Amino acid sequence: MQAEIIAVGTEILLGQITNTNSTYIARGLAELGIDSYYQTVVGDNRQRLSTVIEIAAQRNDLVILTGGLGPTKDDLTKQTLAHYLNVALVEDQAAMQKITAWFATNDKVMTANNRLQALYPAGAQPLTNHNGMAVGAFYQSENSADFLLLPGPPRELAVMFDSEAKPKLAAAYGEQAQIYSRVMRFYGISESELATRLQPLIDEQQAVTIAPYAKTNEVTLRLSAQAMTETAARGMIDKVDHQIKATIGPYFYGYGDDNSLVTTVINQMIAAKLSITAAESLTAGLFQSTIGSVSGVSAIFPGGFVTYANEAKHQLVNVPQAIIDAEGVVSEATAKAMASGAKQQLNTDVGISFTGVAGPGTLEGQPAGTVWIGLAYRDRPVKAKQYHFAGNRQQIRERSVMAGLDLLRHALNEDTDLKNNTNFCSLFACNSNFEQL
Structure with missing residues (x-):
């Protein structure tokens, strides 16, 4: 019909x-x-x-x-x-x-x-x-x-x-076969790379259509199948879902049209009862504003710090002046010190930091887009990761926030304590968010 x-x-x-x-x-x-x-x-x-x-x-x-x-x-x-x-x-x-x-x-x-x-x-x-x-x-x-x-x-x-x-x-x-759909969401992979890596799977599919869409800072896949019952469609889509995860699983973070990386990560932290704070330099509070958009975040977010100036990094989150003098603010050492200092100041489970060059000019000889993100996660060793983002000043700040959320996502996924928590698993690890269009 x-x-x-x-x-x-x-x-x-x-x-x-x-x-x-x-x-x-x-x-x-x-x-x-x-x-x-x-x-x-x-x-x-x-x-x-x-x-x-x-x-x-x-x-x-x-x-x-x-x-x-x-x-x-x-x-x-x-x-x-x-x-x-x-x-x-x-x-x-x-x-x-x-x-x-x-x-x-x-x-x-x-x-x-x-x-x-x-x-x-x-x-x-x-x-x-x-x-x-x-x-x-x-x-x-x-x-x-x-x-x-x-x-x-x-x-x-x-x-x-x-x-x-x-x-x-x-x-x-009369009764017609209906279209059922599931949206998978990915961060850290471009639409072109995703399509290239999934091309063999896309080419061989007949019962399930795979449609990629580029979103701001992420990519989604809509899997659709036509069947007389939801159970039949679910079976077809589940098979393709598993094949996709086997190919690009590390980039997958959740399901649903209305979902987002920040919603997924913060809801996981709320479910795990993990508190978080942040110390932000180039993002100037954008990370904290972003997580503040998620309902219920007050249960895990007591507050944070905007440490734009060097003096603020030292005074608010106890970054040693010696580190700033020796390594500079755009450095692994400063990012680690900011994350651990913020965590200690508010006694939270997690501290995250952002320091770098939003542009348009350089800072400490580093070009615009150079960013260090630090993560002090529970009792794990503090770590920091360097990024090089393209785009204008606002795009660099927004991409820094997304990268920070992704660092948190990986930390949560690697946390064996959470994997052993059956309640947490039932909420997130086994979620499929199946949709009927």
Whole structure:
């Protein structure tokens, strides 16, 4: 079963409004197991609209038209469709009564063109508009594609599609295989490298589609399968999921459309009851602000330090002046001292530090993008890692924060105490966040 969505409106073509209707409908079709391979936008022109209707009807079982059902001169959708179907337009009496009652209640004169909103193609099933006046319609044909007419305003379309159209589509087409999806998230690998390393797997897949998407500072994979039941789809996706992890597992950090690296890491720390603090130089509090966006972080984050100046590093987190004098602030030794000093000052389980060159100029002979991140994790030896980030000043700061979160992620994953905690494992290690689209 295949459908095409046609959004009608010159204002969409001109970019004056965003076509959110097609997105909404496409999601609803997926829930019904109806494939949607084409989406078209056409202006308020009878000839061009007639052409796209004919093309869509030839290559689909169902054609959905949105917009152009109103009373103005450029609302031509139902008239054009009726002409294509060679049927008349008839009046829906309930819709007509609603329109006349509205004008009477609001003490306004109803012009003749408002009657157009109550018309629909003869032979179709009228669809009630609960949030407006223009009636919709579902037309089933024996010799051609079926047609669904929906209004353009999103608040009208959404209610009509959910309450009126979807039940009729389900009744008309019966049970269809549905699309189920899972989103995997990765940090530390580019989209091009991820695609290259997974190319053999992508090429051999038939039952499961693998779609990579580049996000800001990370990459996601959407695994999708079409099946009659969620259990069947889960089995297909699980197999591919395991193959992907076997190939690029170290970069994988979590599941879900709405997930993020900071959410994953901080929720793991909350579950493990590991407190954290930070000492930040070039990031100037950005790391602390980022973890502060996660609900519940107050349980593990008592506060931290912004140690931008050398004096602040010494005064606030006890970085020995000798280290600063001998090694400089852009150094492994300073990063380690900042992390351990912050941890000691607030008596937390974890201390993390950021020191480096955000740019645009150099510092201590180090180019912009040179960053050291220190990590004092529980009773483990303090360590620091050097990075070289590209980009402008803000991008370097943001990438530093992401790298710090990734250092924490690896520390948590390597913590044998956490792996032995069955409650922690049940929350994170075995999470699959399976989604039905």
